[in-house]
Amino acid sequence: MVLNVNGVKHEVSLEPDVELLSVLRNELELTGSKYGCGEGACGACTVLINGTPSRSCITTVGSVAGKEITTIEGLEKNGTLHPVQAAFLETDPFQCSYCAPGMIMSAVALLKNNPAPTEDAIIKSMDGNICRCGTYLNIIKAIKLASKP
Amino acid sequence: MEHSNHPHSFEPMNDELTGEPATKTGLDRRKFFKLFGGGLAVAFVLQDMFSFAGEAAAPGTALVPTSQVGAWIHIGEDGTVSVFTGKVEVGQNIRTSLSQIVAEELRVPISSIKMVMGDTDLVPFDAGTFGSRSTPQMGGQLRKAAATARQAMIDMAAKNWGAEGKTLQALDGMVINRETNKKITYSELTKGQQLLLPISDQARVTPANEWKVAGKTVKKINGQSFITGKHQYVSDMKLPGMLYGKILRAPSYNAKLVSVDIAKAQAIPGVVIVHDGDFVGIAAPSVRTAARALQAINAKWQETTQQPSNANIFEHLVKTASASGGRNAGAPKGDLEEGLKSADFTHSKTYNINYIAHVPLEPRAALAQWEDGKLTVWAGTQRPFGVQEDLADEFKIPKEKVRVIMPDTGSGYGGKHTAEAALEAARLALQAKKPVKVVWTREEEFTWAYFRPGGVIEVSSGVKKDGTISGWKFLNYNSGGSAINTQYKIANHEIAFLPSNTPLKQGSYRGLAATANVFARESHITDLARLIKMDQLEFRLKNSDDARLTAVLETAAKAFGWKSLGRATGHGYGIACGLDKGGYVATCAEVMVNSHKEVKVIRVTQAFECGAIVNPLHLENQIMGSIVQGLGGALFEAIDFADGKIRNSSLSAYRVPRFSDIPKIDIVMMDRKDLPSAGAGEAAIIGIAPAIRNAILDATGKGLTTLPLIPNGVLT
């Protein structure tokens, strides 16, 4: 099976029902995607599958073989932060930052579909991502900073 | 070691404070410089602890009991400033704020500072990162240590140049002679030196109103590594040959393992099994194999039925309370009976506090490795030295043979004091003879960690028509003694805390019992104000004689517009205040209750004061985080349990606040440059629950008495 992660093709021999999160973290050593719940309830493991935000903890590798998988590690291009990352760096919203990769991936997906979301749209689309440190309002600020004016 | 079920177990802070320092071997300056290279080091010890007269001239061994050392700062020969502290970073951003403090005093750019935190081989003993003590204590020590180092630089330059110290000034990592404009860098000064100095009380620390680096917003110093996913939390770490650990868990609390068949699991290639009493653990080359091996184990357990559940927990806590032995809040004052008799109104209420979980987004994780009899464990813990001690005890080896390293971790909120995953990983690694990583699942974190205690608080009070509180009886069963003392002027009172027999493991939590005690007290205070038809703010101001408390109350009320509130249908307003661990807080809340009795928190205004502010943005984050976390405990968080089982041990079943739960939040931070900086991770959580409760009372006339207030979002 071939997994296309961040533009790199990985030939892996795995049972197709293994969760993508586990493969990313343990086989491919892409540990930016985090485990928080394992049931699609927290968003810490969010990656993009062909551009769509997906919870990698409940996504099997079999279902994404051959598709374009983007993780937090794939956002930076040639040492330059993705604009959404740059906005988060500038806003500095996080405390422990464990939720950060999932938040940023969800935000990237949101802004791609809706470059200038209203606050309500942000809340609606980010509601599946938990920040237990409670930095929500500052995360909203960062997303607004990354929005097209 | 463990936060087990025995009655006093939830006061880990006290145990931790009296814990013996990990090593008493002393700080040997030769070893020290071998480890860190030459240069100048300043350790936080009292002058007379050093017995090294003529230190600079005759380098020898200065033995300082390490128990007396709180932190040290080292200026290397290359000018790098390293700060060694046992405090750890769990998201409160002290890596940044402590750097700011040192940069300020030492007059160096913040980028030249390297913080070495939470590594028991490198840093001085520290009881742990909790109780909001990092900023007041560690911050204070580091300020003095850095000021001492700065003075030493000036003295060394003066000696070099034969100049007068007065004419010299430290600036930008250099000493400058203001008269001749001569300059010399710290690195030139420290080259070839091996100086170890005690902190001098003479060194002048920079007052907060002269701060240039501290007191300002500085971004998280290693922020980029987090937003790129590069930072390695313990759960992300991997060592060559590392195995993945899994533990066989009991089906319920207090279950005993009757029999276990591990043959099938053992037959799986690469699987290592440790079976020792009720402990059965697996190490395997992949997560999958470990999970498969766990499934292949056939275990029979004898369960204990008839354990308390939410249905009868409050009764149980009162029934099993020990009459004595609890931390009493001190001698009663005045004559309570007389006080109640002289009241125009008396009021009695019982408040119930449910158990809640910390839910750190990163569950417990540890990676253990044995090498030549020495154990190294990377663990996400707020108490690296406590974990070191637990491991040394468990394996009966000296503490020097145990190194605990704590990389910046996925939060704790008081929930990561214990060493469970570290012990498990170390046991498996010992047998497997390979490094083993154990990462708990969310379900394990919910079930096998510990909770904020549940409790029952009985309050009886009397009030006079003029607003005098004439009597106050406050009895707390099991939730703990933090902030139990009333902050109001009350002539007659009895206040006590009685530990009970808790059916669930309980331990520290952000603010400890302050969330419960302040909830009960501040709910009751608003009830009293209503009884005498006095405004709840005015009633508090009348009964407070603490200027800092009055100041936060007035500031919050003003920012909230308390004096000019309208009376829209269904809307209600509440206020609450308190102090804890050097932080003062007042919170105002507006709620709306619609015709379906659904409650919505519309807005929250919170004034907070904790002395001089070190980093405004990060302080605001901490206050915000406290309000949001407090909101969960106020509105809907509760552990659902019965017969030794947690019934909502997942994030889909246990609700924590999300984006859509967050009301409008206004934070007013009061900067008291004339007061020492206190921590902010805890006091900011205590006002939100009673403020919301009092607002619901204002809106509906219904005075709720249980936390969480509206688990289903609807008033019943």
Ligand code: FES
């Ligand atoms: S870990 Fe995937 S959603 Fe929580």
Ligand code: FES
């Ligand atoms: S910053 Fe800690 S979980 Fe979001």
